[in-house]
Amino acid sequence: GAVVSQHPSRVICKSGTSxxxxxxxxxxxxxxxxxxxxxPKQSLMLMATSNEGSKATxxxxxxxxxxxxxHASLTLSTLTVTSAHPEDSSFYICSARDGQGTSxxxxxxxxxxxxx
Amino acid sequence: xxxxTQPPSMDCxxxxxxxxxxxxxxxxxxxxxxxxxQIHSQGPQYIIHGLKNNETNEMASLIITxxxxxxxxxxxxxxxxxxxxxxxIVRVGGSSNTGKLIFGQGTTLQVKP
Numbered sequence: 196g197a198v199v200s201q202h203p204s205r206v207i208c209k210s211g212t213s214x215x216x217x218x219x220x221x222x223x224x225x226x227x228x229x230x231x232x233x234x235p236k237q238s239l240m241l242m243a244t245s246n247e248g249s250k251a252t253x254x255x256x257x258x259x260x261x262x263x264x265x266h267a268s269l270t271l272s273t274l275t276v277t278s279a280h281p282e283d284s285s286f287y288i289c290s291a292r293d294g295q296g297t298s299x300x301x302x303x304x305x306x307x308x309x310x311x
Numbered sequence: 312x313x314x315x316t317q318p319p320s321m322d323c324x325x326x327x328x329x330x331x332x333x334x335x336x337x338x339x340x341x342x343x344x345x346x347x348x349q350i351h352s353q354g355p356q357y358i359i360h361g362l363k364n365n366e367t368n369e370m371a372s373l374i375i376t377x378x379x380x381x382x383x384x385x386x387x388x389x390x391x392x393x394x395x396x397x398x399x400i401v402r403v404g405g406s407s408n409t410g411k412l413i414f415g416q417g418t419t420l421q422v423k424p
Contacts, residue, residue, distance in 0.1 A: 201354075231414075238417060305354045
């Protein structure tokens with residue numbers, strides 16, 4: 196299947212700082228990218244959907260000013276957690292899909308964020 | 312939005328077939344059923360998806376009932392590496408480009424030697 200990468204795989208930061216996570220589709224053009232968050236022993240929760248060149252659509256309850264998403268190209272999306280706090284510590288996973296509506300959706304390996 | 316119901320956990324003997332059920336009684340006519348699995352601390356891995364017909368690939372088979380209200384994922388010869396959380400997902404938004412995958416709690420499959 197297609198490959199989606201994330202960087203970094205793990206990050207530790209101090210409370211109040213901002214953290215940027217990159218998501219790349221390596222062998223296909225991702226017209227749509229998704230960002231999920233997963234807390235320990237819980238399922239994935241969709242945070243937002245972004246289409247290349249457009250503003251992201253956030254799920255209910257997700258603060259768009261705190262979780263900034265940029266999808267500037269067909270192979271790259273970034274998630275910036277602004278003014279991170281310990282409660283933002285989680286496993287962040289991106290996903291990407293090409294332009295065909297019924298196509299598979301591929302997931303990245305995830306980024307473990309720990310806010311001290 | 313269609314939702315899915317899965318048993319929280321299942322065991323399977325190594326080498327035997329693993330049959331994972333999923334109920335999606337409120338599914339709409341244009342909504343696909345997707346199956347993913349997640350091994351601990353990794354991103355979900357795509358397994359298979361289908362709309363009406365049964366599907367098979369190198370990983371698994373997907374059996375969808377005629378009324379589409381339930382489906383079963385079959386791993387024909389489970390190995391220890393198949394131990395994972397398996398998610399049955401009805402894609403919200405159907406086949407449109409705005410469709411998205413909303414994860415439920417999944418089934419934790421434990422393959423035992």
